[in-house]
Amino acid sequence: MDLTVGEGEIVGFLGPNGAGKTTTLRMLTTLLHPTAGRATVAGADLLADPVGVRRRIGYVPQAIGQTMGGTDPSCLVIEELLDQAALYRLRPEEGTRRAQTLIGQLELSGLERRLVKTLSGGQRRRLEIALGLVHTPALVFLDEPTTGLDPQSRSNLWEHIGALRSELGTTVFLTTHYLEEADVLCDRVFVIDHGVIAAEGTPDELKRRISGDVVTLRVASRDGMARKLLADQPIVREISSADGTLRLTVEHGDQALPSLLRVLDAAGITPESINLSRPTLDDVFLTLTGRSLRDDSPVHHAPAQEQAS
Amino acid sequence: MTFIRDTLLVFRRQERLALRQPAWVIIGLTQPILYLALFGPLLKGLPTASLGTGTADDAYKFFVPGLLIQLGLFGSTFVGFAIISDWRYGVIERFRVTPVSRLAIMTGRVLRDVVTLVVQAAVLVLVGVAFGLRAPVAAVFIGFGFIVLVAVGLASVSYATALLVKSEDAFAPMINTVVVPLLLLSGIFLPLTLGPGWLQGIARISPFRYIIDAMRQAYEGHYFNTLMVEGIAVAVGMAAVFLWLGSRVFLRENA
Numbered sequence: 001m002d003l004t005v006g007e008g009e010i011v012g013f014l015g016p017n018g019a020g021k022t023t024t025l026r027m028l029t030t031l032l033h034p035t036a037g038r039a040t041v042a043g044a045d046l047l048a049d050p051v052g053v054r055r056r057i058g059y060v061p062q063a064i065g066q067t068m069g070g071t072d073p074s075c076l077v078i079e080e081l082l083d084q085a086a087l088y089r090l091r092p093e094e095g096t097r098r099a100q101t102l103i104g105q106l107e108l109s110g111l112e113r114r115l116v117k118t119l120s121g122g123q124r125r126r127l128e129i130a131l132g133l134v135h136t137p138a139l140v141f142l143d144e145p146t147t148g149l150d151p152q153s154r155s156n157l158w159e160h161i162g163a164l165r166s167e168l169g170t171t172v173f174l175t176t177h178y179l180e181e182a183d184v185l186c187d188r189v190f191v192i193d194h195g196v197i198a199a200e201g202t203p204d205e206l207k208r209r210i211s212g213d214v215v216t217l218r219v220a221s222r223d224g225m226a227r228k229l230l231a232d233q234p235i236v237r238e239i240s241s242a243d244g245t246l247r248l249t250v251e252h253g254d255q256a257l258p259s260l261l262r263v264l265d266a267a268g269i270t271p272e273s274i275n276l277s278r279p280t281l282d283d284v285f286l287t288l289t290g291r292s293l294r295d296d297s298p299v300h301h302a303p304a305q306e307q308a309s
Numbered sequence: 310m311t312f313i314r315d316t317l318l319v320f321r322r323q324e325r326l327a328l329r330q331p332a333w334v335i336i337g338l339t340q341p342i343l344y345l346a347l348f349g350p351l352l353k354g355l356p357t358a359s360l361g362t363g364t365a366d367d368a369y370k371f372f373v374p375g376l377l378i379q380l381g382l383f384g385s386t387f388v389g390f391a392i393i394s395d396w397r398y399g400v401i402e403r404f405r406v407t408p409v410s411r412l413a414i415m416t417g418r419v420l421r422d423v424v425t426l427v428v429q430a431a432v433l434v435l436v437g438v439a440f441g442l443r444a445p446v447a448a449v450f451i452g453f454g455f456i457v458l459v460a461v462g463l464a465s466v467s468y469a470t471a472l473l474v475k476s477e478d479a480f481a482p483m484i485n486t487v488v489v490p491l492l493l494l495s496g497i498f499l500p501l502t503l504g505p506g507w508l509q510g511i512a513r514i515s516p517f518r519y520i521i522d523a524m525r526q527a528y529e530g531h532y533f534n535t536l537m538v539e540g541i542a543v544a545v546g547m548a549a550v551f552l553w554l555g556s557r558v559f560l561r562e563n564a
Contacts, residue, residue: 029406030405030406030562031402031405031406031563032562032563033562033563050562051408054406054407054408055408057406059403059406061399061402061403063399066397067396067397067398067399067402068397068398068399069398069399070398070399070400070402070403071398071399071400071403072326072395072398072400073398074326074329074330075326079322079325083318083322084403084407086318087318087404087407087408087409088407088408089408131403
């Protein structure tokens, strides 16, 4: 695995459970000692200066699974923030100031004197993120920041994560197995599977490069003829048909559509309906690994051509 | 020094959390006080010679040091349970990615346990006095010194073991397997000299046996003799070895 993340980037590790996302993150945050290799994290050498790395980064652990997100249920919200500030060696008045700022930024106002165990899932996750930011790190690692949250809390958290970069210039390195999350937040995505990077690029690049766009055409009667004509077009990468519906994979679907229509028109075929869909990162993942991200289980991925009747 | 500051930081957090649940400190005290009230009177019925003390009331000079060690043994070997839940909450990991000393994650907790135990020991001694214990004040403080050494060692090793095992289900039987035989072989409730030779022989492997003997010497007003030297050597040695073992676990790069 070889990767570089630039300042102010939001980068995502996308992969199913067990792909190696958390392990990689734990190595980069000095929680696991790498058996081989080297890394420079926020300007500090991971192996030579682990304490330097710890001082410069923020880390928000995964909240679901064997261990939770790092807050103690019997602590008060304000205590967690002030303790965390002290752990990062902030002076007390500085710690109080940072705690107040973060309480405002992460919508925790009014919860200062509440026990952590009485917070909702979204509030507790925001507190955990606040803890990772207390020392204003230039680089923050978020391990599955929104896993286990309801959709509202999730999109609310996305706004906060986006604001980290837009307002503070923080570099964000996150792992996720939510495609929408990578799609919404990340400048760049590393698709990771079995401990190796299977692909890398912007969400758009990945979708284009790996799957292309999908054009679905409905031609009631002459589908065999239409399929033959379209398959001859160089821009068409894959084509399949079933029950009078043609499914084409093309690059740059928006530009390809007019020429495809012209070909059909020249043969006197008029489609009943036409639909262009951009692939999702799930399609990307399926293409790359043969597995779907949603259920984490191996699926039988038959290439489109084989489905042709 | 940053290590001391880090230890105090962890200590203050743990102390605050402990004071939020004072019930546990009280529950920890009920057992030795029950022994004092319900078992102590039985000792008064024993021939005084077998306890190595003068009068029947002096039975408490024999019994209270034993109860103090029992309190220390249980109070500090079970502390590991708390760190398993801290680990599960992700708190340990959260502390480990901050610049704070990783050793302070242990020493701060150990300090809290020592403070708790000394408070409990003081209460136990006061209750003992109410029952008829008459021991020199210096002896009481020497006893506290032993308790502190026992607690430092046992709490460190308890935290380290718990953090390695990471499961209450595995940790509980481990603790019981080790603590109960040690307790029985230490002559806490009855003098080992009442037992047969083979039992007295086996009992020499229990470090607490030496510590209790030394504490009883102090309670009798004997501060300078072989038993005292042995007791101090065993207590200091055990604390040092266990502290070192514990720190090895907390300073590991992978945990």
